[in-house]
Amino acid sequence: MNEIVKKLRFGGEGPVLSWLPEGFQSAVFLLPPFIQMPSNWDINMYNHLPTRTGRWDRINEDMLQYGQRLSWKQVMKDSEIHSEKELLLALLSSGGMLHPTMRRLDLLEKMQANLKDNCYPPDEDIISISLLPDVINLLRSKGTKRLYHVDPISEEDGFLDAETVTPKQIWNLTRGELFIMDEEMNFVVGSMFDSFTPMLYTKEANIEPCIRVMNVEAVICDEHTTIDWFR
Incomplete structure (x- = not known):
């Protein structure tokens, strides 16, 4: 390496x-940035394509072409989350990335409750x-x-x-x-x-x-x- x-x-x-x-x-x-897709866009519309790569190629093309970039600052404001640290803790609490004692499900719930439909967070x-x-x-x-x-x-x-x-x-x-x-x-x-x-x-x-x-x-x-x- x-x-x-x-x-x-x-x-x-x-x-x-x-x-x-x-x-x-x-x-x-x-x-x-988070990506806000149009309300009439459906992430499952490419499920008929035979390969995962083919599906994600189309999804990513759509996200870059039609998606609106949503800043962490805006997500924090909408969710009443007070810092980048707290927003990152919310994201990390969405999976098994943190020890159970560190998970902040309260922050995760605030974030999820205030994201609009078809809003996609960053990838892990x-x-x-x-x-x-x-x-x-x-x-x-x-x-x-x-x-x-x-x-x-x-x-x-x-x-x-x-x-x-x-x-x-x-x-x-x-x-x-x-x-x-x-x-x-x-x-x-x-x-x-x-x-x-x-x-x-x-x-x-x-x-x-x-x-x-x-x-x-x-x-x-x-x-x-x-x-x-x-x-």
Whole structure:
């Protein structure tokens, strides 16, 4: 496995910034937008297609074309949830990702009660389809000609042309953890198991311009931020 990916995937003890690979200076947790689909759209309309990949290709195309991005800030306001930490706890409480003593079913209920029909939260484990256009835009803005991708579980890797790659191509690479970066490996986006918030790591000291290019919400790591920042 690529050594940078190995280091980022397994992390270390203490604050995130203390265990970044050599040369990396900053990191953020990316908050992928929710997707609000039109009321007349039905996620089951493609069930007749013979393969799972074919079904999800059409679903993802629809989400990118017809979906309205819904920010965490808006979901928090609608649900009377008071912080990104609380909203993440609500998402994590929707499955078996937390120890029972940590689950916040009250927050989950508030979130679910206030999401409109056909509103889809970010994906867990993978980089959400709603975030992939922003990842591509960032890496293109840095002048890279090729995107390097690594599946840390299968250890399969390869390159994609930065100018022609589509979100669907990247989403279809794996149904689990994935790391995407420029070919110089100065900017890395990676998803994590049992997580809704992929991370962006860079060798730049100031990561805020990257967040602005991506036009996404994020939690910037300071010297105290740990991988379980929501606790």
